[in-house]
Amino acid sequence: MKKMLDQSSDLDRVRAWAVHIFTASGALAGLMSLIHIFQGDAAGALIWLGVALVIDTLDGPLARRYSIDKALPQVDGAILDHVIDYTTYALIPAIFLYYFDFMPEGWAFPAAGLILVTSLYCFANKSLKTNDNFFSGFPATWNLVVLCFYILQTPATLNLIVVLVCAALTFVPVKFVHPFRVRALRPLTMALTFVWAGLALYLVLERGANSNLASSDPLAYWGFILVSIYFLLISFWRSIRGKLDFG
Numbered sequence: 001m002k003k004m005l006d007q008s009s010d011l012d013r014v015r016a017w018a019v020h021i022f023t024a025s026g027a028l029a030g031l032m033s034l035i036h037i038f039q040g041d042a043a044g045a046l047i048w049l050g051v052a053l054v055i056d057t058l059d060g061p062l063a064r065r066y067s068i069d070k071a072l073p074q075v076d077g078a079i080l081d082h083v084i085d086y087t088t089y090a091l092i093p094a095i096f097l098y099y100f101d102f103m104p105e106g107w108a109f110p111a112a113g114l115i116l117v118t119s120l121y122c123f124a125n126k127s128l129k130t131n132d133n134f135f136s137g138f139p140a141t142w143n144l145v146v147l148c149f150y151i152l153q154t155p156a157t158l159n160l161i162v163v164l165v166c167a168a169l170t171f172v173p174v175k176f177v178h179p180f181r182v183r184a185l186r187p188l189t190m191a192l193t194f195v196w197a198g199l200a201l202y203l204v205l206e207r208g209a210n211s212n213l214a215s216s217d218p219l220a221y222w223g224f225i226l227v228s229i230y231f232l233l234i235s236f237w238r239s240i241r242g243k244l245d246f247g
Helices: 002-038 042-065 077-099 108-123 142-152 156-169 186-207 218-241
Strands: none
Touching: 002 042, 002 077, 042 077, 042 142, 042 186, 077 108, 077 142, 108 156, 142 156, 142 186, 142 218, 186 218
């Protein structure tokens, strides 16, 4: 009996290490994104940031499924996750924004610096999540912000305004939906998340061959915008009305 318990414990530790290694692979995806940035390949950089985002989406459920904090109590998975998330959600997007000139002249460095500094306070926020799993304050998803800049080809002045507003919202308790953990409207939100991701990938790939996605592929372009508006609307509704009582 004792031998069986020891074997089970060993299996739990192997699973826990496997999940931690999977989480750590997000750092390698970030490195690949940086390499593509320095090669001048914006699409490749965004795709690797997308890979890092997928890893971050999957590692949390795996960690909870296998209770890895109990199997490997000496390894703090939350800190590991935060270090990688800061790199792929804030640091690399800031470099991306700086390198590809999304800001008005003279504003690239201040905007990138603002992203890095405000994101620190997001990751240090002990009240980042509400009881119903909305984010309270802008959750430093700068990877998604620069993705939208790239796809929508928005003017530099508007990009600067968006950066300033998002940075300010880091310190304001406005709510932002977590697409997988918020229970209200979860089936619809999850389905639209997959649609959004598919459209984003398609448009990033198309952007390399087309100078104007709005005219070359209006269906995908406006579909991306409409799905994005859904996430903004549910976040706005939660912010002004309190907890959603449906779902």
